[in-house]
Amino acid sequence: MINMAEKKKFLIVGGGAGGAILANSLVKDFDVTVINDSPYHYYWPQLLQIAFRNDYSNLYRSLSSLLVKGVNLVIDRVKKVDLQDRIVTLSNNKTMNYDYVAIAPGVTIEHKGIDGNEKLVEQYGDFHSTPQNASKVFDVVSNMKKGTFVIAVGDPYHRCPPSPYEGILLADEVFRLRGVRNDINMILAVPYPRAYPAETFNEVLEPILKERGINVMTFFTADKIDTENKKITSLEGEELSYDAAIVVPVHKGPKIEIKPDDAINQDGFINADKFTNQILKYDDAFAIGDASTSANAKTGVTAHLQAKVVSKRVLGLDARNTGRTNCPTELGFEKGTFVISDYNHPAAKVPANTINFIMKRLFADAYWDIIRHPEFWDPIFDVYFENTQPEVLWKLFR
């Protein structure tokens, strides 16, 4: 048996998808400790299911139940990470040192980043912050009878790129099922030149939005919200009136002090290499997932893939991120698609159909098992990712 003292100390800040998978993948070879500010692990995509289905089932599990035996868990808030001296400081000023550190605490949602959004979210909720706010959305969509319903994007760098589209399409489904759709004008306002930022995937999505009667406003970055007069003003200088509105809030980096200062950018995200997740010149420090500038999409799949890359790199393998995204997208009425791209290929035109919806839901229902048992799922995902490479899909769907 390997003596515990011989194993190197690996600290993981954050027990989300990236942190938990990394911990479970490393426990054989390292003395792993996960530090998380809550005893729970949240499955954030469930916020959409709460907001438009009132379904809370997959929202959270206790983090300890998701970590493999042998992983140490500390429930505390990390105040500071000093990369130079290899010290992590907790909220009570207790310090921990490490041989390796991975920082994966996710984002901070800042409603106040958009003038008036704090008030707006109190009224209508949102589906990017908390289950409480998501449940407000459900109240709105299940009671609204007429008027204009708006979803506007205030920050293009939000979690889950397809979420605003899923939001508006699922709201449409609710309104249709309630029989009030004809009396509700639905508007999706986005900062981009077209409905979906990636031109190729837009070819899949725009016809669906059109078919469902959703009006899209382009080049509209929500900037100010006047909750008295129910108006949103965009950065580009246009106005939009609403009866009910959800503005996707501003996302910032984690509230953790990181030394040296140039390890974080002006929005608090951690500067990490997009191929290796390494932070600056520190070959013993990595940033994974939403908190890291290396994540080209703020999604669990990206965090998962990055965790696997880091787990291989610290064992001496030259694994690299391909920038693969795999964003399952629900379109309502049991239809779905995936946004699949990588650093070298734009998003493929994966068609919207029932099979893709089933795939999406199977992923979601298997989520907890995927976190707990990387050794079981890794080979399955290897095959999946290999066969659904953007390069391959581009040949299939033109």
Place this chain on the structure above:
Amino acid sequence: MEEINEAELQSESLERLLHLVEMVNNILKDEELLKAISKLVVSEETFLIIDRLPQLIKLIEQLTRQENLEKIELMLSLLQSLDKQMLEKLSNAFKAIKAEEKVKPMSISKMITTLSEPEVSKGLNVMLNLLKALGS
């Protein structure tokens, strides 16, 4: 020591089993997922397939016999070699024949001028080549 390991292994596999059960339970509780699956599985087309399954199996068995497979492959290569435009012309020609139920009699002089049209002579050439190939 060995006994402890044995017990540990057993508890680990029990735990794995519990996790799998939890996942299956998640899937079974997912009403929308089940609805989507049943929509796919229970449809007019799938019922037809189930109804004709014995015939289908028989057909597949015949099709996958070695000698038949070879023939099918030959047919496929023939299909691939066919020019799409040519086929379209051919089908149009057949349609035209069908449409003109009453074929008007043609004078010999008209026939000769028609034969000298480049399109017609091209078609005749193709026909002759085909007949030659079949005859050889």
Place this chain on the structure above:
Amino acid sequence: MSEAKKVVDARGLSCPGPITNLTKAYRDAKNGDVLEIWATDPGFKSDIKAWIERTKNELVELREEKDKIIAIIKITAKK
């Protein structure tokens, strides 16, 4: 406050990277400022023209160099 010139480097980002980076810089900019955006995505040229049309700012220059497309924008229409 003095007018500033800022370079937005969006090379290597494919659409809509350059436009979202521009949006971000636009949020912090004020009238009179000049933004210079560098991009490599070929779709950027048409996107930037559409953006100018919608926001009514001034496109001072749009040129293509060997390794990048450069757009120089004067902020004039910010409210």
